[in-house]
Amino acid sequence: MREVARGTTPLNIATDISPRLAAAVVVARVRPLTGGQARPAAGQGNDGDSDSTSQNDASPGGTETTSEDAMYGAAAGGARLVDLAAPLNEDVELTLLKEQDEAALKVLRHSAAHVMATAILELFPETKLGHGPATESGFFYDVYREVPFTEADLAAIEAKMAEVVARDEPFVRVEEPRTDALVDYVEKGEFMKVYFIEKFTKPGDEISLYKNGGFTDFCRGPHIPSTGRVKAFKLTAIAGAYWLGDEKNQQLQRIYGTAFFSAKDLDAHFKRLEEIKARDHRVLGKQLDLFSIQEVAGAGLIFWHPKGGMVRKAMEDWMREECIKRGYSMVFTPHIMRRELWQISGHEGYYADNMYPPMELDDAEYRLKPMNCPGHILIYKSSPKSYRDLPQRYAELGNVYRYERSGTMHGLLRVRGFTQDDAHIFCTHSQVLSEIESCLQFAESVLKTFGFSDYEVELSTRNPAKAGEFVGDDQEWHNAEAALRSVLSGWRKPNGDPLAFKTFPGEAAFYGPKIDVKIVDILGRRWQLSTVQFDFNLPRRFELEYKGEDGELHRPVMVHRALFGSVERFFGVLIEHYAGAFPLWLAPVQVGLVPISSEKHLNYAEHVKTTLEAAGLRVELDARNEKMNAKIRDFGLQKGPFILILGDKEAGSDSVSVRTRGKGDQGSATLEDFVARAKALVESHGMEL
Numbered sequence: 099m100r101e102v103a104r105g106t107t108p109l110n111i112a113t114d115i116s117p118r119l120a121a122a123v124v125v126a127r128v129r130p131l132t133g134g135q136a137r138p139a140a141g142q143g144n145d146g147d148s149d150s151t152s153q154n155d156a157s158p159g160g161t162e163t164t165s166e167d168a169m170y171g172a173a174a175g176g177a178r179l180v181d182l183a184a185p186l187n188e189d190v191e192l193t194l195l196k197e198q199d200e201a202a203l204k205v206l207r208h209s210a211a212h213v214m215a216t217a218i219l220e221l222f223p224e225t226k227l228g229h230g231p232a233t234e235s236g237f238f239y240d241v242y243r244e245v246p247f248t249e250a251d252l253a254a255i256e257a258k259m260a261e262v263v264a265r266d267e268p269f270v271r272v273e274e275p276r277t278d279a280l281v282d283y284v285e286k287g288e289f290m291k292v293y294f295i296e297k298f299t300k301p302g303d304e305i306s307l308y309k310n311g312g313f314t315d316f317c318r319g320p321h322i323p324s325t326g327r328v329k330a331f332k333l334t335a336i337a338g339a340y341w342l343g344d345e346k347n348q349q350l351q352r353i354y355g356t357a358f359f360s361a362k363d364l365d366a367h368f369k370r371l372e373e374i375k376a377r378d379h380r381v382l383g384k385q386l387d388l389f390s391i392q393e394v395a396g397a398g399l400i401f402w403h404p405k406g407g408m409v410r411k412a413m414e415d416w417m418r419e420e421c422i423k424r425g426y427s428m429v430f431t432p433h434i435m436r437r438e439l440w441q442i443s444g445h446e447g448y449y450a451d452n453m454y455p456p457m458e459l460d461d462a463e464y465r466l467k468p469m470n471c472p473g474h475i476l477i478y479k480s481s482p483k484s485y486r487d488l489p490q491r492y493a494e495l496g497n498v499y500r501y502e503r504s505g506t507m508h509g510l511l512r513v514r515g516f517t518q519d520d521a522h523i524f525c526t527h528s529q530v531l532s533e534i535e536s537c538l539q540f541a542e543s544v545l546k547t548f549g550f551s552d553y554e555v556e557l558s559t560r561n562p563a564k565a566g567e568f569v570g571d572d573q574e575w576h577n578a579e580a581a582l583r584s585v586l587s588g589w590r591k592p593n594g595d596p597l598a599f600k601t602f603p604g605e606a607a608f609y610g611p612k613i614d615v616k617i618v619d620i621l622g623r624r625w626q627l628s629t630v631q632f633d634f635n636l637p638r639r640f641e642l643e644y645k646g647e648d649g650e651l652h653r654p655v656m657v658h659r660a661l662f663g664s665v666e667r668f669f670g671v672l673i674e675h676y677a678g679a680f681p682l683w684l685a686p687v688q689v690g691l692v693p694i695s696s697e698k699h700l701n702y703a704e705h706v707k708t709t710l711e712a713a714g715l716r717v718e719l720d721a722r723n724e725k726m727n728a729k730i731r732d733f734g735l736q737k738g739p740f741i742l743i744l745g746d747k748e749a750g751s752d753s754v755s756v757r758t759r760g761k762g763d764q765g766s767a768t769l770e771d772f773v774a775r776a777k778a779l780v781e782s783h784g785m786e787l
C-alpha cells in the first residue's frame with residue numbers, strides 16, 4: 099500500500115495508522131518528496147562490513163550475500179526503510195511493508211539476529227558480539243567467547259530465543275552521543291562493537307542503538323516492532339572465523355539461523371533445502387555416471403563420461419545448428435597462443451591473475467587462452483572487410499582456461515577449464531540494434547528449448563561520474579547504452595509480458611555495457627548464464643576496420659555474446675533443474691530394453707534395438723541373466739525416459755510393452771507406433787513424455 103504523508107507535524111507511523119493495519123505491517127519505506135533527506139543517525143549497517151571476516155563469509159548453505167542496499171533500501175531514489183515507530187518530520191512517499199514483502203523478511207531476519215544475541219547474552223553473559231546481518235536465506239551473528247560454542251549449545255540458545263519471542267519485547271531505537279557509546283563498549287570489553295563504531299561513524303555523530311528488554315545493540319536498524327513478530331526460526335550451523343579474517347586475531351564463531359513470519363514458510367524453506375540437496379549435480383553426476391573430477395588430473399577440470407558426453411553432444415549439436423540457422427559462421431581457434439597476442443589484447447595486463455603462467459617454446463612464450471575473443475579478432479583481421487561483409491558473426495564452442503583459487507571450485511559450476519559457447523559479432527553502428535535483438539531472441543530460444551520458463555534481465559551501465567575508468571568516449575557509451583535500453587524496453591517475453599529489467603549503473607565492464615540474462619530454475623533459483631556485451635576496447639587495440647559506403651575506413655562495433663555461458667556450468671544447471679531426469683532429446687539413454695527371458699527373447703530384443711537405432715534413438719539392451727524386475731529397477735535408477743518390456747506376446751505381434759518415466763506401465767504399442775512417437779518427441783524437444 100502506498101500513501102503520501104504530508105504536513106509538518108511529525109507523523110508516527112505506528113500510532114497514526116489503524117491498529118488493524120498495524121498488526122499486518124512490519125516496517126515502512128519512506129522516500130522524501132522534498133529535496134532534503136533526513137539521514138538517520140549513524141550506525142553499524144545491518145550487514146556491517148562484509149570484508150571484516152570475509153574469508154569465512156560463505157555459509158554452509160551456499161552463496162550468501164549481505165547486500166546493504168537491499169536491506170537498507172537506500173538504492174531507489176533516496177528511499178529507505180524505517181521502523182514503524184520512526185517520527186516523520188518531512189513530506190515523504192510512504193510505503194507500508196507487510197509480511198509478504200521481501201524487504202520485510204530481511205528486517206525480520208535481522209531482528210531474529212538480535213533475538214539470538216539477547217538469548218546468548220542471557221545464557222552466556224561473557225560473550226562479545228560482532229555483527230549480525232540478515233542474509234539471503236537467514237541471518238548470522240559473529241560472536242566471541244573463550245570457550246567455543248558447540249552444536250549442543252544451539253538447542254539451549256534456541257529455547258532461550260523462544261522465551262525472548264514470548265516476552266514480545268518492543269524494539270526501541272535510541273540515539274546517543276558517539277563518545278558515550280564508545281566509553282560504554284570499551285568498558286565492557288566489546289572490542290568488535292568499538293571497532294564497528296569507529297569504522298562506521300565519525301566523531302560528533304549521534305549513533306543509534308536498539309533495545310529490546312535488557313539487551314542493547316549498536317545498530318542502524320530498522321527493526322520489526324517487537325520480538326513477538328519472530329514467529330518461526332531455527333539455528334542451523336556454527337562456523338569458525340578469525341576476527342577481521344586475520345589468523346593472528348581472536349577466533350570468532352559465526353552462528354547461523356533462519357527466520358520466517360510463519361511456521362509454514364519455515365517448513366517450506368527446509369523442504370526446499372532438502373530438494374536442492376537431492377538435486378545436487380555432483381551427487382547425480384556420480385550416480386548417473388555423467389562426469390567426474392579426478393584428483394590425479396587436478397581440481398576444477400572436468401571429465402565427461404560417455405553418458406555425460408552424449409548429453410553434451412545433444413546440447414552442442416543443437417547450438418551449432420542454431421548458430422548456422424541464425425547466420426553465424428563456426429570457427430575454431432587454438433588453445434595456446436603467443437604471449438605477444440595477450441599483450442596486444444590487454445589480457446596480460448588486466449586479466450593476468452586469471453591466466454595460467456606462460457610456457458616457453460622454441461620461438462616465444464605461449465599462454466593458454468582464458469577467452470576466445472582475440473582469436474576471433476585475428477580471423478576478422480585476416481582479410482580486409484567492407485561494409486558489405488558486415489555483420490561478421492563468428493561462433494565457437496571454445497575451451498578456455500582460467501585460474502580459480504584452490505578451494506573455490508564447485509563441481510561443474512566453478513571450474514578451471516570450461517567451454518564457452520562464445521560468439522563475436524563485428525558490425526556497423528547501424529546494425530547494432532538488430533544484432534542485440536537477435537542475440538536476445540537466441541537467448542530466449544535457448545531457455546525455452548532447454549525447459550526454462552522464466553528469466554530475468556540486468557543491464558549494466560557505466561557510472562558517468564567515473565567516466566575515466568571506462569574505455570570509450572561519451573558518444574560511444576551513450577549510443578551503446580541507448581541501444582541496449584531500447585531493445586530491453588520494447589521487449590515482450592514469450593508470454594506477452596513486458597520485460598522488467600534492472601539497471602545497474604557502474605556495473606558495466608570497463609570496455610562496454612552489457613546485458614546479463616538470469617534464468618529461473620524449477621526451484622526458483624536464479625542462474626546467470628547468457629550475456630551480451632559491447633566492446634569499445636578490443637577493436638581499438640587491434641585497430642579493426644572496415645571500408646564504409648563512403649570509401650573511408652571505419653571502426654566496427656564488437657559484441658561478445660555467450661548463451662549457455664559455460665557448457666559445463668549449463669550442464670550442471672540442467673542436471674539440477676531436471677534432477678537428472680533429462681527430457682527425451684537430451685537423455686543419454688533414451689530407451690532401455692528388457693527381454694523377459696535373456697535367452698528366449700533376446701533375438702526379438704536385438705531386432706527392436708536395431709529398429710530403434712535405425713530411427714536415430716539411443717538404446718541400451720539389458721541382456722544380463724537377471725530377473726525382469728531387477729532390470730527395470732536398474733534402468734529406473736538411471737532415470738531413462740522409456741523402458742520397453744519384451745516377451746512372448748510382444749515378439750509375436752511386433753509390439754513393445756512401454757514403461758514411461760514418472761508414469762509407469764503404459765500398456766503395449768506396435769513397434770512402429772512407438773518409434774514414430776519417440777522420434778516426434780525428440781524432434782520437437784518435448785519436455786513431457
Ligand SMILES: [Zn+2]
Pocket residue numbers: 144208212308315316317318319320321
Ligand atoms: Zn539491528
Ligand SMILES: [Zn+2]
Pocket residue numbers: 469470471522658659
Ligand atoms: Zn569475447
